[in-house]
Amino acid sequence: MVLVLAGHDPTGGAGLVADAESVAACGGWALTVPTALTVQDLVDVQAVHPVPASTIRQAAAALESLPIAAIKIGLIADLEALDAVVDVVRRRPGVPVVADPVLKAGGGSPLATQELIDAYFERLLPRVDILTPNRGELARLAGLDYQDDTERCVSLMHQGCQAVLVTGTDDPEGQTAKGRVAHTLHTPDSDRQWTWPRLPATFHGSGCTLAAAVATRLAAGESLVQACEQAQVFAWQALAHGWTPGQGQSLPRRLWKMPTPRFSPDEVKV
Numbered sequence: 001m002v003l004v005l006a007g008h009d010p011t012g013g014a015g016l017v018a019d020a021e022s023v024a025a026c027g028g029w030a031l032t033v034p035t036a037l038t039v040q041d042l043v044d045v046q047a048v049h050p051v052p053a054s055t056i057r058q059a060a061a062a063l064e065s066l067p068i069a070a071i072k073i074g075l076i077a078d079l080e081a082l083d084a085v086v087d088v089v090r091r092r093p094g095v096p097v098v099a100d101p102v103l104k105a106g107g108g109s110p111l112a113t114q115e116l117i118d119a120y121f122e123r124l125l126p127r128v129d130i131l132t133p134n135r136g137e138l139a140r141l142a143g144l145d146y147q148d149d150t151e152r153c154v155s156l157m158h159q160g161c162q163a164v165l166v167t168g169t170d171d172p173e174g175q176t177a178k179g180r181v182a183h184t185l186h187t188p189d190s191d192r193q194w195t196w197p198r199l200p201a202t203f204h205g206s207g208c209t210l211a212a213a214v215a216t217r218l219a220a221g222e223s224l225v226q227a228c229e230q231a232q233v234f235a236w237q238a239l240a241h242g243w244t245p246g247q248g249q250s251l252p253r254r255l256w257k258m259p260t261p262r263f264s265p266d267e268v269k270v
């Protein structure tokens with residue numbers, strides 16, 4: 001089972017719904033604790049309403065008897081929610097924690113203040129096993145003192161984060177080979193890079209899809225490198241099967257392997 005602490009996105013493209021689909025598609029079972037309710041469509045986020053910290057703590061405590069094998073953290077909307085999430089994680093020592101820092105909506109609206117980013121760095125990072133930022137999020141978390149992504153990741157690992165999988169889709173410095181997106185897994189011992197064909201769309205919930213998949217594969221006992229690779233293959237295919245229902249970003253189809261079912265009354269045997 002994967003405990004997911006994330007925001008709700010009514011479009012189902014990102015947030016808890018995305019995470020639950022990803023977890024199920026990768027062979028796990030999601031336990032979902034909302035950290036925030038958002039108001040958004042596929043263009044941008046209009047509002048974020050944090051769930052009270054006491055509710056987050058209570059909802060997670062109620063799940064304590066269940067066999068949680070990994071924790072996935074998504075949107076955290078305020079300092080109180082951050083402290084509640086840190087408490088939840090501390091109560092489960094040894095369970096791998098995958099955190100996807102959600103700092104900005106796809107449409108550009110900020111989702112975290114500088115104070116919240118500083119607190120994320122100080123309080124949550126020391127308990128994170130793998131962080132999955134894009135390059136912009138990495139730069140904001142690490143701050144201005146570093147020359148390149150490797151230095152930025154080293155600074156996050158000094159803070160206690162065990163590994164960083166940097167997704168290169170946003171590629172602000174234009175370093176990705178043309179037509180490919182590159183992702184690099186940084187650990188204290190080595191770095192490992194993968195590249196994938198760039199798809200001709202902008203996706204809503206791609207980061208959630210990837211991070212929840214990493215958590216699920218870690219929960220299944222895969223190594224960090226295996227889990228990261230499997231999750232990237234899964235996320236790429238979910239995006240390749242994605243669709244664009246209207247204005248704005250495209251939606252990943254995480255359950256593309258599930259055919260449209262036909263239900264027959266004959267299946268009901270008493």
Ligand SMILES: Nc1ncnc2c1ncn2[C@@H]1O[C@H](COP(=O)(O)OP(=O)(O)O)[C@@H](O)[C@H]1O
Nearest residue numbers: 134167169181197198199201206207210232235
């Ligand atoms: N246009 C795209 N083409 C191929 N892969 C993509 C594309 N957009 C996102 N991805 C994939 O989605 C996953 C999440 O990455 P990314 O979109 O950078 O995260 P975030 O939502 O945090 O910005 C990665 O595995 C990345 O390869």
Ligand SMILES: Cc1ncc(COP(=O)(O)O)c(N)n1
Nearest residue numbers: 007014015204205206207208
């Ligand atoms: C509730 C919620 N969580 C996360 C994201 C960003 O998702 P992504 O960076 O994967 O597009 C979002 N738009 N809404």
